[in-house]
Amino acid sequence: IHLYEPLHRKIFEVAGDIIRMGKIANPVTIKTFLKADEKVGDMTVSQYLARLVRNAVTVINAEDYGRAIYDLALRRALITIGEDMVNIAYDAPLDMPPQTQIEDTERRLFELAENGRYDGGFQAxxxxxxxxxxxxxxxxxxxxxxxxxxxxxxxxxxxxxxxxxxxxxxxxxxxxxxxxxxxxxxxxxxxxxxxxxxxxxxxxxxxxxxxxxxxxxxxxxxxxxxxxxxxxxxxxxxxxxxxxxxxxxxxxxxxxxxxxxxxxxxxxxxxxxxxxxxxxxxxxxxxxxxxxxxxxxxxxxxxxxxxxxxxxxxxxxxxxxxxxxxxxxxxxxxxxxxxxxxxxxxxxxxxxxxxxxxxxxxxxxxxxxxx
Structure with a gap:
């Protein structure tokens, strides 16, 4: 999931699970799976869900919105790889030659370019x-x-x-x-x-x-x-x-x-x-x-x-x-x-x-x- 906010990731996961079960995903059905006491600023989760619905856009340009979220996630991943590269270059151990860091960075960038992520994980x-x-x-x-x-x-x-x-x-x-x-x-x-x-x-x-x-x-x-x-x-x-x-x-x-x-x-x-x-x-x-x-x-x-x-x-x-x-x-x-x-x-x-x-x-x- 390429969303940045943890709450947004949780809402997306819950909505996906509800839809896969053949049920309707809306603020009423989603909020039962979220922590009731969780706050978003000065709003409750229920109020925040209602606000998301009011500000929702049409599905006509859904692909473009999804691609924008995906591109921003890739940029965050690039920032992470760049920060790691700089930090390791500053504090590299003696037994780690620069060539090793170059090869590791190239591998992570390749995986990011090919798969849209630079870490592995389980597959359904x-x-x-x-x-x-x-x-x-x-x-x-x-x-x-x-x-x-x-x-x-x-x-x-x-x-x-x-x-x-x-x-x-x-x-x-x-x-x-x-x-x-x-x-x-x-x-x-x-x-x-x-x-x-x-x-x-x-x-x-x-x-x-x-x-x-x-x-x-x-x-x-x-x-x-x-x-x-x-x-x-x-x-x-x-x-x-x-x-x-x-x-x-x-x-x-x-x-x-x-x-x-x-x-x-x-x-x-x-x-x-x-x-x-x-x-x-x-x-x-x-x-x-x-x-x-x-x-x-x-x-x-x-x-x-x-x-x-x-x-x-x-x-x-x-x-x-x-x-x-x-x-x-x-x-x-x-x-x-x-x-x-x-x-x-x-x-x-x-x-x-x-x-x-x-x-x-x-x-x-x-x-x-x-x-």
Whole structure:
């Protein structure tokens, strides 16, 4: 509720409850649920309710009045965030670097911009049920009949139902097994299939495909682009790097590059990025360009944000927990690549197990899907 006065919030809540019960909300029915001895200036609650009714406006411009109240509530929230930012900057503890405060302030501002509030809370179960029904309706209308975002790989979609929002999907394998190749294929397929739909508030929402953010901690953006072009044109990447291509291959490369310029695939090639930096940049991308899928290549190359640098297990735990929280915050699926330990090579049965995930058991604990 965005009303400032506590009494106004209480009146609004009581009126809403009465209306939901199918009864009439008026000063007579509302005052029985308020404290009789409560004073508003020199007026009783009953007198104040009667005065509110006398000064009530028509419902013709109700939306405009509601938007004015909402805008003022956002301004109060901005003031609170600004005051907190100033107070923390003045009295920041020694173990809190300025970058941490910047990331925390950016997170609060993003949540305020996205949700109209900067604090979490309980959600009514009927709201969750409505969201589930909406998801089923979207799946019915979407190409392929998937509740999630299609990866472009039919065998994978049939098992997972597409990439589900807020899921953390771990794609694991030994070095050289094709993790990055599969991840780039999925990322490009989603971005290439993007179809935007204008919402009532003027924002864009993906009808098919989606906007993809790709954190490439291992490869440069040029290497990643070369790999995608090679996969799409079926021209060997080694030939592209050496320039050992004929005119026909070159024409295919040019045509592919022209098509790829329109694809909403954004690459961040920063190496050794921390989970806090990754989260801040993902929020910024969603706010500026939109974001439907996030890919991280790969988890073991990330760093933690705290003081656990001397304990790699705790650091990986912090990273995977942060990725899962980020997926829920942005409401997007996150595909995180991970290395497998050498144990899988020392066994007769080479099929990997969850315990083979390298450096931390939290990866299997936080993941919704492990491939």
């Amino acid at each position: 179960f009927n709201d969750a049920v409505a969201l589930a029904i909406d998801m089923a309706a979207v799946a019915k209308e979407r190409d392929g009949g998937l509740s999630g975002i299609s990866t472009g790989i039919h065998s994978l979609d049939s098992k997972m139902g597409g990439l589900q929002r807020s899921d953390l999907i771990i794609l694991a394998g030994r070095p050289g097994m094709g993790k990055t190749s599969l991840a780039t294929n999925i990322a490009y397929n989603i971005a290439a299939a993007y179809e935007g739909e204008v919402q009532s508030d003027g924002s864009m929402k993906a009808k098919n495909g989606g906007v993809v953010g790709f954190y490439s901690l291992e490869m440069s953006s040029e290497q990643l682009a070369t790999r995608i072009i090679s996969e799409q044109t079926e021209v060997s990447s080694s030939k592209i790097r050496r320039g050992d291509i004929n005119d026909a291959d070159f024409e295919k490369l040019v045509a592919c590059s022209m098509m790829m310029q329109k694809v909403p695939l954004y690459i961040d090639q920063t190496g050794g990025i921390s989970i806090a930096q990754l989260s801040a940049r993902a929020r910024r991308l969603k706010r500026q360009r939109g974001l439907d899928v996030l890919v991280v290549d790969y988890v073991q190359l990330m760093t933690g944000s705290g003081k656990s640098n001397d304990n790699r297990v705790q650091e990986i735990t912090q990273i995977t927990t942060g990725l899962k929280a980020l997926g829920k915050e942005l409401n997007v699926p996150i595909i995180a690549l991970s290395q497998l330990s050498r144990q899988v090579e020392s066994r007769d049965d080479k099929r990997p197990q969850l315990s083979d995930l390298r450096e931390s058991g939290s990866i299997e604990q936080d993941a919704d899907v492990v491939l």
